[in-house]
Amino acid sequence: MWFEQVLFFLAAIGALAGALGVVILRNPFYSVLALVVHLVALAVLFLLLQAEFLAAGQVVVYAGAVMVLYIFVVAYIGGSDEPLRPEGGALGVFGPLFAAAVGIELTIAFAASGLEALDTTGEEVGAGFGSPAAIGQLLLTRFLVPFEAASYLLLVAAVGAVVLARRRRGLEGTSEAGPEAV
Amino acid sequence: MDITWYLVLSAFIFAIGAAGVMSRRNPLVVLLCLELMLNAGNLALIAFSRMHGGEAGQVFALIVMVIAACEVVIGLGIIVAMYRRRLPIDVDEMSELRG
Numbered sequence: 001m002w003f004e005q006v007l008f009f010l011a012a013i014g015a016l017a018g019a020l021g022v023v024i025l026r027n028p029f030y031s032v033l034a035l036v037v038h039l040v041a042l043a044v045l046f047l048l049l050q051a052e053f054l055a056a057g058q059v060v061v062y063a064g065a066v067m068v069l070y071i072f073v074v075a076y077i078g079g080s081d082e083p084l085r086p087e088g089g090a091l092g093v094f095g096p097l098f099a100a101a102v103g104i105e106l107t108i109a110f111a112a113s114g115l116e117a118l119d120t121t122g123e124e125v126g127a128g129f130g131s132p133a134a135i136g137q138l139l140l141t142r143f144l145v146p147f148e149a150a151s152y153l154l155l156v157a158a159v160g161a162v163v164l165a166r167r168r169r170g171l172e173g174t175s176e177a178g179p180e181a182v
Numbered sequence: 183m184d185i186t187w188y189l190v191l192s193a194f195i196f197a198i199g200a201a202g203v204m205s206r207r208n209p210l211v212v213l214l215c216l217e218l219m220l221n222a223g224n225l226a227l228i229a230f231s232r233m234h235g236g237e238a239g240q241v242f243a244l245i246v247m248v249i250a251a252c253e254v255v256i257g258l259g260i261i262v263a264m265y266r267r268r269l270p271i272d273v274d275e276m277s278e279l280r281g
Binding site: 023102129 | 218
């Protein structure tokens with residue numbers, strides 16, 4: 001079992017370091033790369049929890065497709081370094097404090113929840129737990145309606161993104177022609 | 183490993199993401215931090231599904247991943263639209279909904 005513990009701590013350190021990197025790094029491009037590290041570490045944790053299908057989906061869909069989209073947009077808008085907050089601002093000080101409070105509160109809630117199963121490694125499960133076959137069967141029987149709703153949601157989001165990012169002739173002309181026309 | 187370890191880790195990741203959402207000004211990085219928070223929720227869902235020995239929690243996590251993908255697509259679309267309109271890429275400047 002020591003191998004599982006070593007793997008857990010390595011993946012946990014990777015996930016936390018990636019998460020901190022996303023927040024701390026000033027260049028958005030490096031933040032995206034830190035998020036990729038975080039997502040791969042999370043996929044290892046999913047594997048430790050016997051969620052094989054989700055681990056594969058995490059790497060292929062998230063670390064693959066979604067991150068490519070991010071990198072494309074960062075490159076498109078020119079990921080300029082964000083200047084350090086000059087005046088500090090109330091949220092710059094109280095935001096991390098508030099977040100630390102949330103983290104400690106959630107930890108206390110988990111530790112003091114009184115759920116006895118939390119201190120075990122979980123129920124005994126067979127070898128097929130979390131396999132694509134098991135997840136697919138659930139998606140097509142018990143969770144058919146959420147599954148279809150999710151596919152419609154993806155379609156709506158794709159159409160919405162095209163509408164949002166489309167070139168608008170009228171508005172574009174007035175704002176773009178400003179400096180050049182004069 | 184006990185399930186508690188996974189839940190505490192997810193609480194920490196959620197807190198880091200919340201700190202980023204509140205303190206960063208670049209909307210791209212704010213979206214990345216939202217991803218962190220959603221992933222922390224996913225980790226907790228999968229840990230609970232392992233605890234109960236049922237796969238329903240994994241299906242929930244899958245749906246959360248779909249929601250996250252939709253949110254990314256819409257958010258990046260808005261950022262590209264802001265860039266096209268020569269608006270500042272800064273969440274503090276963009277404080278009203280009016281185009």
